[in-house]
Amino acid sequence: MTKAYNRFLACILAISMLASVVSYAEEQPVSGANTVQTSMDTMQQDINRSVEKLMALGIVQGKEDGQYHPEQPVTREEFAKLVVSMMGIEQSILSSETETGFFDVAKGAWSAPYVNAVSQSGIMKGYEGGVFMPRRNVTLAEAVTVIVRALGYRDEHLVGSWPNNYIAKSGELGLLRGIMIKHDNNLNRGIVALIVDRAFDAHPIKDGIKSEKTLLEDKMGIYEIENVKVLERYPAEEGEYVKIIFNEDEEFDGREFSKDEELTLLMKSAQTFINGEDVSLYVDSSDNILYVKRDVKIAPETGAVVADGDLEFDYITNAYSQKPRGLIKVSSRSDYIGIAGDAHIYLDGEEIESDELEDALGEDVFGSFIIKSKELEYASLVSWEQEDLYVKSIDAAKQTLDCISTSEYIDIKLLLSKYSEGYEIILIQNGQKQNITIEQLLPGDMINISKEQEKGEKRKIVVWRNSLTGRFERVSGGMNGQKITFRIQGQPELFELPTEFSYSYNLGKRVRKGENRGYDTMRGLEDFYNENVQIYKNWKGDIVYIQGEFSSNSDIYGVLINYGDAVRGEIKLYTHTGSKKVYAFEDSDEYELLKEDTPVGSILKYSLAKSGKIKKISDNLSEAVISTDDIDVIEAGDDFGEDTVTVKGKILTVDSDTVFFDYTEHNPDKVKKLTWDKFKNREVVDDVQVIIEEDDDYVRMMAIWDNMEGIMAETEVGYAVDNFSLGSSRYVEIYGFGNQTLSKYRLEDDYKDMILGGRLLLYQVTTGSDIKVVKEDDEFEFISGEIENIKGNEVTIEGRSYRLHSDVEVFEGQSKRDKDSLEEDQLVAAYKKNAKILLVELLGDQKDLTIGEGVLVNVDPHDYDECFTIEVDGVEKVYANDGNADYVFRDGYLQKGDYGNDSDITTIFSNSLGGQKPNIKFVYNRYTDEIRSIWVDKNR
Structure with a gap:
């Protein structure tokens, strides 16, 4: 008996803490002894899984009728037996007939060995008067106290008095995760099973060192093998053999298995599964399967188990009636999903019949879905x-x-x-x-x-609750029928606006309608630039509301364009953000004081109050006003550095906060905002006049006053990822050849309406942030068409062979791709220089896209669903426009202005054909017949 007790005590001291998140509230209201304040669906599933698992492993048993009865209470003697069983020492103590020391537990009672074991170890105590009260129901406080002591803790290790000290520690260890009842409530058998099951995830501590094995592995020799696939099953004398394959590398019982390695096990569990099913298994050291773990979900309507698989709250993006017909797609999955023959589908709580599927499973329908093996098995939908x-x-x-x-x-x-x-x-x-x-x-x-x-x-x-707060960085699209997108500073996500949405200024005081692809909306959103905003998404994840905060700014630079209304005391400025704004002063006297001494065209340094008005600047006009007469010179040969500029022999530092203006037209109404990206490392071939505002050898503001041409510009080739607006200016973001980072440039006015995003282009940097788009350059040749052959660095496109530059760069959409992504049968556009291809755009290389070839019979730019009629192999077929279709000719991309000024690119394309029916190749979605790109086998 002494050896058994010593083994038991060693086990008690060997268990470590669990690192889980707890949710327990002493003050939670209750309506009964076993009230659980949590999602009933989730809690019931957790209890069912724990009971099923513990019974399969032999830790707990059912009542006389064989059922576990999780709703029934647990007595103290039953709980003592459970604790001994979880320690794996039950067999070693059953032979003992030692007195328990409690008057109310007889020597020959069935519970005597268990009561004696837990009381002698000190993890479960009796009451005054020498009684154990074996048939009294165990409370939450008592249960977690025993478990926490079994995990190696004692009163002296805990802060505070009982039971709060043990309640707090059990919460820290994760035993009460999701369980919210009072400490003096009695526990039922279901909650007890849940707590004990969680304890099996603990790692015992031996000689002060945490074991790599869990309690279940160390004390019972049972291991969990996660994520395996069942290959086949076949009968054996001992039961049924099951061959599995590992879906990932796995280690258990001191053995290591690699992904795709096979193993044969013996099925001892009463559970079953089918070939091809992905499961997790609990096995013993003899490779016997004791328990099969899978997710089981509960139908909200009936409380019954409905299917295996993950219960997802989602919405349908491709309806049952759309192509491919009879399949649906939900937003969280990339694949199309069929409908199981025995699927249970509810709409507003009422089960629908199979002939109602088309109406019920419509686009944008929201609900909970259970999907298994690419089939919908259960759905509860809401209208x-x-x-x-x-x-x-x-x-x-x-x-x-x-x-x-x-x-x-x-x-x-x-x-x-x-x-x-x-x-x-x-x-x-x-x-x-x-x-x-x-x-x-x-x-x-x-x-x-x-x-x-x-x-x-x-x-x-x-x-x-799906919102985001941040600083509005820029807005893209809204031109030429393009979708409107924007970014939030510091966020990698590109946010796309839905067809319709709302936005407001000043925290919702004025709500305005927004329309995607709308020019007016794009202009309205430009006011948000560099302002704090709150973005709210709906159930589909669409941004339906943008709310501006508009915080104050300080030490801002702007060019004084003119003096406005004297009564209101307003001035008009060209700001550092690239927009023209009218401001009033907090102090109405400021207007007259400024007008008296400061000419139009001066550069002002000012601060904005939260009211949006300019704070007082007249106290020190010499610092607030920068005269355009104060001209400095950057001399020829004083080239720009990575972060420096040399002015009259003095080296000054610049950074991303430095403000740059193009003031070369000497007209305050035509000033342009610049950025440092196009100054750095540039040659100065002729003297350049500038206006500088410096502070301790740091350039706070620099305006180019004359001879911008003195800063060398050359034709470059790059890939335009996006074009967008910042304030009233239009920008393009480019990966220049050989540059691994994106660069942002302001488009000169002549190019503001060009279609640039997602295209290769030639350009010249004419200012620190302005670029001029170059349509042709003798050093570069445009190439387009289908790749017919590729081997090493040799590629054949439309019958002509080319050599790839060793550093050739490949792009698609907004992504840079690996060189190895170039393959035969791809439709591409490219630029070459010195007989080598430098950059390549894949005109469509995503999943579900394929290339077709035929004669373009008709274009209807006003019907996106039936936009293109194409004759393929003598048969006319209608294709849709995916909303961002691009058009490429042999000698270049389609450009606005070449064929009229219509704002819609598809209309421009239609006009460019002049009634002709050219041969084309086109990239389209083989499931939905939506066209991504069209290549025209002719010059523009």
Whole structure:
């Protein structure tokens, strides 16, 4: 008996803490002894999995009827037995008949060995008077105290008094994750199984060192093999052999297995599975399968298990009726999904029949989906009465919400008490669903409200918290029918606006309608440049509302264009952001003082108050006003460095905060904003006049006053990733050949309306940030067409052979691709110089895209769904426009201005054909027949 107890005590001291996140609240209200304040679906699934697993491993047993009965309470003697079983020493103590020391536990009682083991070890104690109270129900505090002590902790290790000290420690160890009940509530068998199951993930500590094995592995010799695929099963005398293959490298029981390595195991579990299924297995040291682990989900309508697989809250992006017909696509998956023959699909709580699938599984339908093996097995769908409402304020007492309708661009008030059947509020966050109260709603939540349900069913108010706050960096598109996108400073994501959305200034005081592809919308969003904004997404992840904060700025440089209305005391400035703005002064006397001494055309240094007005500058006009008469010279030969400029022999430092202006026209109304990117490392071939504002050898502002031509410009080739607006100026972002980083340039006015994004181009840098687009240059040749052969650095395009430069760069969309991505049968555009191809654009190389060839019969730019009629192998077929189709001729890209001034690129393309029906090659989506690029077998 002494050896058994010593082994038990050694086990107790060997268990380490669990590192998990806990959620426990002592003050949570309860409606019964076993109330669990969490998502019932998720908690029930966790309990079911724990019970099933522990029973399969022999840790717990069922009642007399064979059922576990997780709803029933647990007595103290039952809990003592469970703790001994989890330590793997049950067999070693059953032979003992030692007195327990408790008056109410007889020597021959079934529980005596277990009570004796836990009491002698000190992990479970009795009560005053020498009693154990074996049939008393165990409480949460008692249960976690025993488990925490079994994990090696004692009273002296914990801060505070019982039970709070053990409750806190159990929370720290992750035992109570998602369990929220009072410490003196009795526990049921389900919650106990859940806590014990979590304890098996602990790693024992031996001689002060944490073991690499878990408690389950170390004490019971049971190992989890994660993520394997079942290859085949076949009968054996002992049961059934199962051959598996490892989906990734795995190590267990001191053995190492590589990905794609096979192993044969013996099935001991009563569970079953099918060939090809991906599962995780619990096996013993003899390679017997004891338990099969898979995700099991519960149907919200019935509470029953509906299918294996992941329950996803998502929406349909490709409807059942669209191409490819009979398949759907949800936003989180890239593949098309079929509908299982025995699928259960509910719409607003009512199961639909197979002949209703086309109507129910429409585009943009929201719901919860279970998908397995590329088939939909279960869906619970919701239809909306109102959607995309931005919550401004909440009055919980009156059950009212003040909202902005982001689709109608108006303020609305919702009276929730009007819903005769009541309502429930559901928060969906990080793919998880949780019921919340109206008191838990927050300003800034986006909500949708379901349609009226069947009698007795509550309305569903579904909440999304998917917002982002940051500084608005730039807006792209809105020209030539292009989609509008924008960026937030410091965020890698390129945000694309939906067809319609809302935006407002000054925290929602004025809501405006926005339209993607709209020029007016693009101009309106330019005002957000460099301002703090809040971005809100709806249930589809679309940005439906942008709200500006407009914080104050200081030490800003601007050129004084003119003095405005004297009554209002306004001046007009060309700002450092590249926009023209009218400002008033906080102090109305400032206007007259400035006008008296400061001529139009001066450069001002000023600060803005939160009101948007200019703060006082008259106290020191000598610092605030920079005269255009103060001319300095950058002399020929004083070339620009990486971060320096030499002015009259003095080396000055510049950085990204330095402000640059092009003032070469000597007209304040025609000043242009520049950037440092095009000055650095440039040669100065003739004296350049500049106006400099410096501070301790650092250039705060530099304006080029005369002879911009003195800064050398040469023709370069690059790939235009994007073109966009910053304020009122248009920019293009380019990967120049040999430059691994993106460079941003301002387009000269003559090129502002050109179609540049996602194309190769020739250009010259004419100022620090301006570029001039070069249509032709004798040193460069444009090449386009289909790759017919490629071997090493030799490539054949449309019957002509070329050599690839050793540093050739390949692009597609907004991405730089590897050189090895060049393959036969790709449609490309390229530029070569000195007989070598420098840059290549793939005109379509994404998944699901393929190349077709035929005669372009007709173009209808006004019908995106049936835009192109193409004769392929003698048969006419209609193709759609994916919204960003590009057009390439043998000698170059299609450009606006060559064939008229229509704003839509597809109309320009149609006009360029002049009624001809040319031979073309085209890249299109083989599933949806949407065209990405068209190559015309003729010159422009």
